[in-house]
Each structure stands twice: as structure tokens, then as C-alpha cells.
Amino acid sequence: MESWPVRAGDTSLFLECESGVVKMVCVSYSGVGIENAPQLEACSESSPAARISLPGGIYIESTVEKLMEWQTVLSGQQVFDLDFDNPQLRFRAENPSEDGMIPITSFGSSRGEILNAALDFDAIGKAFLVNSVDHVRVESVAHFREGRIAYASGRHVDAYNNYYLFLETRYCDGKFGNERQTKLLCQVPDFLKYLNEAIVYFRQEATEKQPRKSKHLEEVFKPDSTAYKKIESLVLLRGHLRHHSLKSPHRWNPNRQQEYEMPARFLGLVVGNIVLSESLRDIYDPVIQEKFRDISSNAGLKTEIKVSTYRIDRKPTLVVDMTFPTTVTSTRLCLRATRDTIDLCENKEQLSDTTKLAAEANGLELFVAEVGIWAYTVTRSVKGMPERNYIRCVFEYLKAGAVLRGEFKLPIQRSTIDVLSGWRLLESCFDWIENRDPTTRIVTLRIFLNEFESPLIRYAVGAQVKR
Known part of the structure; x- marks a missing residue:
């Protein structure tokens, strides 16, 4: 995990990491007076025990x-x-005159490392x-965060x-009652949008993996159910889980929570997409990106990448020089550079006959993306069935230090794939994986048409790429 100080005025943020896991998030203040350092008060007649005072509580x-x-x-991403x-609390002397004036240099405790890994430092x-x-x-996302930790x-x-408390805090305007909250949630476009997307995703997952069904979500997945009925079922489940009573014959057992895994995962997907959309909007704001780039550039904390492009018939090609505000050659960096190069090739009107992207950083291979040998045939295309074609995406990714395999x-709609549509399919697969989990670390990816054994296009990162 990369980390270096991000300074804003007299305040800086930095992370302390160990084996790729964030152990501590630190905020540093400069120019703080020595009088704010902790003081050790000795025993006295009125106070038989020594005391530590922390005047810098502000x-x-x-x-x-x-x-x-x-x-x-x-929180939408990490x-x-x-x-x-x-x-x-830690206290460090800022000049020689303060040496010896700070009797206690560190005070406090920390715990755990749940969910504290995966995201790149630039975000x-x-x-x-x-x-x-x-x-x-801030308040509503705090509920989402607690929900993620509880689910993990x-x-x-x-x-x-906790996921429902996010909705209640954000959209219910302090109103209570099942009917009132259902009506209010029915009037929120973002909630309705991501609710429908989650339903589509879970239905697709059910087709591919045939997971265990949940009786608590039956109304949500009924094809003829209205939006009101779907939302009402989620509201009623909240009431059942929140108002727990030992007198109820339908009470839930706190030692058997697996029954509610699927409802929690479903609502977490809905709420998580809302939080993620807001997170991406802020982090990729042009003003914020430029500010962060200036900080990294001024500190010399950057990575320079050279991407070479290759075209059919040896036509003139682009050679792209990129600079990113990071010191770690991560899988996310490779993905960003790949996307940017594809966009640039399209803007320069060479994407339709570009067959390969090869990137270097620090004198070593960073990533390669290449269409299959079919692009060098006479037709420069590959044909599928007359109708009902599909692509298979097989990819490998890093998770908790291990390399795992995924497939979807x-x-x-088309039955013929050319070079341009091949790059479009690569971007679509990147989008599908990122929408499912923005922290997925892709190391290899291959796309196949139907059940063909030769890939349409492949992508892989180099050996220097860090987790």
C-alpha cells in the first residue's frame, strides 16, 4: 500500500501500512504550541495517584x-x-528548544485491520x-460503513x-411508520435506479450460480410486483429485525444470522452503489485531481509511463507518455493507463486498426493489451452465430495476497467482431468488474466469443506490478 503525506495548509494526512494493510490513518498538525503536549502530574496529598493531562484535546x-x-x-470504494x-496521540518536537519538554511522546491505543486494505493511495x-x-x-454514510463492517x-x-438506517437518515426526513417511509423511498430516483440494478444483478447471479433463495426477498424478485410492494417488503423486514421481541414466535435468533445474509447483501449493494457514485464524483472532480497532481508533482512522487501502440500494415502509430501521481505501479494504475490510451487512440482515429498496446515503466514491462490473431486475417474480423451470441470473460485477480480466478x-447483439468492437468489449468487461467490486485487482483478462478457444483480446500486467 502506497502512502506519502498529503498536505493541506498546516494539516497533513498519511497512512502507516504493514504488509499491504493500513494499520493507522494519521493526521499531523504543524505549528502546535508546546503547551498542548501531554503533561504528567505527580502525586500529591489531594491526588494520591499520578495523572496525565491532555490539554490538546481540541x-x-x-x-x-x-x-x-x-x-x-x-467509503463508496474503500x-x-x-x-x-x-x-x-503522538507528539514530536518541531525545533531543538522543545527537546526534553515532552515527557510523553505517544498516548492511546488502536485495534483491528478489518477492511483496511485494497484501495490505491491516490483515491x-x-x-x-x-x-x-x-x-x-456524513451521518448517513457512517451507517453504511458500520453495515459493511458488520457484514464482514x-x-x-x-x-x-445499518444499511436501512442509511436510507432512513438520507431520504425519510425524520418520518416513521412503514407506509410513510415506503412512500418517501418511492420518490427517490437514485434509490429506485440502484434498486432495479441490484435486482437485475441478483437475477443474473441466480442464473449463473444458482444461489440459495431468501424468503425475505420473494416480493422484491416477483416479476409482476410494483416498486411500492418491493420497497414495502424491505421496510417491513427492517421493522421485523429492529423491533426484536422474545415474545414473538417469529423472532430471529442472533446466533443464526445466515438467514439474513442475502437480504443484507442485497440492500448493501443498493446503498453501496449510491455511496460509490458520490465517492467517484468527488474523487474524480477536475479541481481535486489537479490539486492532488500538483502536490505529487511538486514532491517528485510520480510514475512516468510510456505506452507504444501497434497498427495493422505498419501504419504510423502513437507513442504515449503519461505521468501519474503515484509511486506504486499497481493494477489500478495499469487499468487507468489502458483506458486512457484506448480513448486517445479513438480521438486520433486509429483505434479501428490498433492491434496492441504495450506499456513500460521504470524500464520494465507494465502491461500489454492485444487483439487475437483473427485481426491479421483478410476480413480482419471473426464471426459467431447468426443470433444469440455472447462473450466469456475469464480473468485472474489478486485478493488477500492470493491470485483468484473469475469468469462471467x-x-x-452483433454476430461479427472487428478490431474496434474488440476494444469496446474489453472496456465493457472492465466496467462489469468495476461495477461489481471497484477494488478488484485484475492481473490477466481474456475475452472469448461463445465457446471459441482462441481469445478475441487479452490483457495482462507485468511482473513489476504491485498488489
Whole structure:
């Protein structure tokens, strides 16, 4: 995990990492007076025990507030399990005259490393530069974050309740009652959009993997059910889980929460997409990107990439020089450079006969993307069936230090694939994987037409690429 200080005025953000996992998120303040350092008060007649006083408590409050805003922006892509109840304070002398005047240099404790890995540092740094996050958004995303942590811990009831609290805080305007909340949620375009997308995704997953069905989501997946009925069933489940009573014969057992895994995962997908859309909007804001780029460039913390493109019949080709505000050659960096190069080739009107992209960084291979040998035939295309064609995407990705394999199918309308449509399919597969999990670290990817054994296009990162 990459980390270097992101400075905004007298305040800086940096991460402490170990084996690719974030151990601590730190906010540093410069120019703080020595009187704010912790003091050790000796025993006295009125106080038989020694005491530690922390006069700089205002900085704790300021840090918690800033990190809550930072987490709100970032939570759509990466959830950090930070223990705000037990912050660790560190004190360092800023000049020689303060040496020896700080009796306690560190105070506090920290715990856990749940969910504290995976995201690239550039998104983490950009989130810190976002200002004035609305307090309603901060509060509602805090519920989403707690839901993610609960789900990762197997507490599916807590997860569902927290995801619903996001909706209640954000959209229900303090109104209670099943009918009132159902009507209010029916009037939220973003919620309806991502609800329908989640239904489509789960139906596709059911077709591919045939997962266990949930009786709690029967109404949601009924083809003839109205939006009101679907949302009402989610609201009623919230009431059932939140108002737990030992007198009820239908009470849920806290030791058997697997029954509610699918409802929690479903609602988490809906809410997660809302949070992710807001996170991407902020982090990829042009002003924020330029500010972060200036910080990294001025500090010399950047990576230079050279991408060579190859065309059919040896036509003149583009050679692209790129600079990214990062020091780590990660899979996400490769993905971004690949997308940018494809866009540039299209703008220069050479994508339709570009057969290969090959990138280098630090004198070593960074990634390669290449269409199949079919592009060099007379027709420069490959034909499928007259109708009902599809592509198979087989990819390998990094997860918790291991390389895993994934595969999915996507229907396509065309029966003939040419070079331009091949690059379009590569972008579609990237989109599908990112929409499913933005933190997926793709190391290889191959796309096949129907059940053909020769790939339409392939993509792979080099050996130097870090997790």
C-alpha cells in the first residue's frame, strides 16, 4: 500500500501500512504550541495517584471531524474500520528548544485491520482534499460503513439494519411508520435506479450460480410486483429485525444470522452503489485531481509511463507518455493507463486498426493489451452465430495476497467482431468488474466469443506490478 503525506495548509494526512494493510490513518498538525503536549502530574496529598493531562484535546476533535468527512467521501470504494473511541496521540518536537519538554511522546491505543486494505493511495489522498461535506451525508454514510463492517464480521442483521438506517437518515426526513417511509423511498430516483440494478444483478447471479433463495426477498424478485410492494417488503423486514421481541414466535435468533445474509447483501449493494457514485464524483472532480497532481508533482512522487501502440500494415502509430501521481505501479494504475490510451487512440482515429498496446515503466514491462490473431486475417474480423451470441470473460485477480480466478458471460447483439468492437468489449468487461467490486485487482483478462478457444483480446500486467 502506497502512502506519502498529503498536505493541506498546516494539516497533513498519511497512512502507516504493514504488509499491504493500513494499520493507522494519521493526521499531523504543524505549528502546535508546546503547551498542548501531554503533561504528567505527580502525586500529591489531594491526588494520591499520578495523572496525565491532555490539554490538546481540541486537535482530537478536529481530527475525528476531518477523518469522518474523509471517510464519507471514500467509503463508496474503500471502508476503513477506524476506532474513533481510542485515538493514538503522538507528539514530536518541531525545533531543538522543545527537546526534553515532552515527557510523553505517544498516548492511546488502536485495534483491528478489518477492511483496511485494497484501495490505491491516490483515491485516499484525493478524498482528504475534498472540503465541506454535508453533515447529512456524513451521518448517513457512517451507517453504511458500520453495515459493511458488520457484514464482514458475519453480523448480517446488524448489517441490514445499518444499511436501512442509511436510507432512513438520507431520504425519510425524520418520518416513521412503514407506509410513510415506503412512500418517501418511492420518490427517490437514485434509490429506485440502484434498486432495479441490484435486482437485475441478483437475477443474473441466480442464473449463473444458482444461489440459495431468501424468503425475505420473494416480493422484491416477483416479476409482476410494483416498486411500492418491493420497497414495502424491505421496510417491513427492517421493522421485523429492529423491533426484536422474545415474545414473538417469529423472532430471529442472533446466533443464526445466515438467514439474513442475502437480504443484507442485497440492500448493501443498493446503498453501496449510491455511496460509490458520490465517492467517484468527488474523487474524480477536475479541481481535486489537479490539486492532488500538483502536490505529487511538486514532491517528485510520480510514475512516468510510456505506452507504444501497434497498427495493422505498419501504419504510423502513437507513442504515449503519461505521468501519474503515484509511486506504486499497481493494477489500478495499469487499468487507468489502458483506458486512457484506448480513448486517445479513438480521438486520433486509429483505434479501428490498433492491434496492441504495450506499456513500460521504470524500464520494465507494465502491461500489454492485444487483439487475437483473427485481426491479421483478410476480413480482419471473426464471426459467431447468426443470433444469440455472447462473450466469456475469464480473468485472474489478486485478493488477500492470493491470485483468484473469475469468469462471467455477457450477451452481445452483433454476430461479427472487428478490431474496434474488440476494444469496446474489453472496456465493457472492465466496467462489469468495476461495477461489481471497484477494488478488484485484475492481473490477466481474456475475452472469448461463445465457446471459441482462441481469445478475441487479452490483457495482462507485468511482473513489476504491485498488489
